[in-house]
Amino acid sequence: MTYRTIRQRLMLSAGSTVIMGLMLAAAASSQASATAYERPTASTGTPVDATKPRPTPFQIHFWEALELEPQDAWTTLRKSFQWQEKSLPAEAQARVDEWIEYYRSSPENIATITERATPWLAWITQQVSERGLPGEVALIPFVESSFDPGARSHRGAAGLWQFMPGTGDALGLVRNGNYDGRLDVLTSTEAALDYLEMQADQWYEGDLMLSLAAYNAGAGTVNRAQHQAQAQGLNGDYWDLSLPYETMQYVPKLKAIATIINDPQEYGVSLPEIHVDPAFAKVKLTHAVTLSEASQLLNVSKTALAELNPGLLNGSIDPRSAQTLLVPEEVDTQMLAQLSQDGSQAQDSRQTVAQNGSADTHRVESGDSLSAIAARYNVNQQDLIRWNAIDRPGALQPGQLLTLSGR
Numbered sequence: 001m002t003y004r005t006i007r008q009r010l011m012l013s014a015g016s017t018v019i020m021g022l023m024l025a026a027a028a029s030s031q032a033s034a035t036a037y038e039r040p041t042a043s044t045g046t047p048v049d050a051t052k053p054r055p056t057p058f059q060i061h062f063w064e065a066l067e068l069e070p071q072d073a074w075t076t077l078r079k080s081f082q083w084q085e086k087s088l089p090a091e092a093q094a095r096v097d098e099w100i101e102y103y104r105s106s107p108e109n110i111a112t113i114t115e116r117a118t119p120w121l122a123w124i125t126q127q128v129s130e131r132g133l134p135g136e137v138a139l140i141p142f143v144e145s146s147f148d149p150g151a152r153s154h155r156g157a158a159g160l161w162q163f164m165p166g167t168g169d170a171l172g173l174v175r176n177g178n179y180d181g182r183l184d185v186l187t188s189t190e191a192a193l194d195y196l197e198m199q200a201d202q203w204y205e206g207d208l209m210l211s212l213a214a215y216n217a218g219a220g221t222v223n224r225a226q227h228q229a230q231a232q233g234l235n236g237d238y239w240d241l242s243l244p245y246e247t248m249q250y251v252p253k254l255k256a257i258a259t260i261i262n263d264p265q266e267y268g269v270s271l272p273e274i275h276v277d278p279a280f281a282k283v284k285l286t287h288a289v290t291l292s293e294a295s296q297l298l299n300v301s302k303t304a305l306a307e308l309n310p311g312l313l314n315g316s317i318d319p320r321s322a323q324t325l326l327v328p329e330e331v332d333t334q335m336l337a338q339l340s341q342d343g344s345q346a347q348d349s350r351q352t353v354a355q356n357g358s359a360d361t362h363r364v365e366s367g368d369s370l371s372a373i374a375a376r377y378n379v380n381q382q383d384l385i386r387w388n389a390i391d392r393p394g395a396l397q398p399g400q401l402l403t404l405s406g407r
Contacts (some may be wrong), residue, residue, distance in 0.1 A: 073122040073274035074261065080125065080135030083255060084262050092239040092252075099249070099256035104267045110260065115272045117147040119308065120160070120185055123278035127189055134208065136258045137196065140215075143253045149185050149310040156391060158182045159310075161192040165391045169400070171195060176361070177313065177387040177403035179321035184311030186282070186324060209238035209251050217247040280308050280326040283336050289325070290316040298335050300328055320361060321401055364400040377404050 088096065103110055114121075121138065128138045141160040145151035152158045156165055159182040163173065171191040173181030181187045192215075200211035203219055214222040225241040234240040238251055260267045291312065295302040306315070308326035317325050327336065362373055370393045374381040385393060388402050 071276045073125060073276055074271055076129075076276055077121070077125045077135050077138060078262055080129045080138075081258060081262060082134035083136050084258065089239060095249075095252040096255045096259070099253050100259055100267070103256055103260055104269065107267075107269045110257075110269050111272070113142055113146045114261075117142070118272055118274050119279045120147065120149075121274050122276060123185075123280070124189055126278070127193060131193060131197065133193065133197075136254055137193070137208070139254060139257055139261070140192070140212075142257050143250065149183055159188045160185055161188050163188060163191070165389070166395065167195075169392075169395060169397050172397075174321050174401060175389060176321060176401045177389070177405075178316070178318055179401075180311050180313060180389070181322070182311075183313075184309075184322060186326070187311070187322075207237065212251055212254070213238055213241065213243060213247050216250045217244055221247070277329070279329050281329050281331060281336065283325045283327055283339060284323055285317060285325055285340060286319050286323070288316060288318050289339070294325065294327070294339060297339050298327060298331050300331060304328055320363075362402045362404060364396045364398055364402060366398045368396055368398075369394075370396065373402065379404055 087093075120141070124141070125135065125138045128135060141147045144162040145160050147160065149160050150158075151160070151162065153162060157163060158165075158168075158180065161182075163171070163182040165175065165182075168175060168182045168188075168191070171194065173184075173187060173191055175181060181191075196208065196211050196215060199214050199219055200206050200208050203214065203223060204210035210222060210226070221243065222241065225243050226236040228242065229240040230236040242248075260269055261271065264271050291302050291305045291309070292315070294300070295305055302315075305325075305327065306312070308328070309317070311322060317323075362377065364373075370381050370384055370390070374384050381393075384390075384402065384404070387405065390396075
């Protein structure tokens with residue numbers, strides 16, 4: 001029995017107890033208040049037996065008044081929206097309305113993207129809410145990547161949050177031939193939210209819309225546009241700025257899709273059912289394990305594991321790059337414990353981790369260069385660049401793991 005099933009049964013049991021208690025209290029109240037006179041019914045005027053308990057307003061309307069709001073990820077997300085009630089200047093609202101019409105004209109596209117969001121939306125919404133950020137921020141992957149963790153742009157951006165390699169490196173997202181933290185939904189989400197908050201605090205006095213613009217176009221571009229707007233006597237908020245086209249559309253797109261999700265029936269859109277709890281469990285591992293091994297042990301398809309762990313480029317998890325394996329939420333807890341235990345027992349025989357990496361990896365230290373690393377391990381520098389998807393050879397980060405082979 002899974003945690004979710006146990007919790008649902010406990011909630012059902014507790015809810016039933018409360019309901020029965022309320023109904024018994026109502027019945028007792030009804031009996032105590034009965035009087036010895038006849039009272040006609042509302043529908044027929046026929047007298048009723050006054051010796052029998054009369055239904056109280058509580059009893060009559062109890063079930064009608066007991067409206068249990070469905071709890072799903074969309075409900076939780078809507079409750080966390082902070083921008084829906086804020087009015088915009090007419091010109092700004094017109095920019096949002098254009099995108100509302102664009103999205104509502106192709107509801108099948110929204111259906112496809114939101115279906116793709118199913119494994120991730122509840123967890124991302126939790127992370128956004130815990131930071132007190134507007135719930136609309138949880139929909140950034142809708143705009144950035146259509147909620148595709150494996151999305152890659154022609155410019156080199158990757159993942160749900162579309163980090164460029166240099167930005168990912170600066171934010172500490174490990175990237176080598178075995179693992180790309182930009183594709184790892186957990187680590188990239190944390191990095192994206194950190195980045196948004198950091199820029200908002202550093203440059204824009206907490207203004208998240210300006211930080212979103214900087215997320216898309218870079219802080220330098222946004223800062224210059226803000227200074228130009230202020231020189232013209234404008235406030236310098238997002239809607240005042242003259243920015244590159246894509247950045248001008250960035251927040252309107254986000255506002256538009258949030259507006260539709262806030263009231264999907266109004267716009268003729270159907271959203272997939274997404275449970276209020278995350279669709280996966282997190283397993284911390286201190287040992288290497290392949291997805292094939294985990295699949296057999298947990299009785300879960302390898303495809304399902306691969307979809308939940310897009311950052312694992314070669315089908316295995318290596319704790320020198322990543323320590324968290326995501327598995328479907330319904331996997332039995334005992335099986336998860338066995339995965340951890342079996343791996344720990346096999347660890348010594350399966351890998352030898354040296355302080356500076358292993359025979360197949362090198363951990364970058366301060367002062368390292370690609371040419372020196374290539375010479376040290378007698379490998380070709382261009383191969384080293386290719387194996388590790390390095391776009392800026394001169395920007396190695398201390399602690400970064402480099403794979404030393406193309407395997």
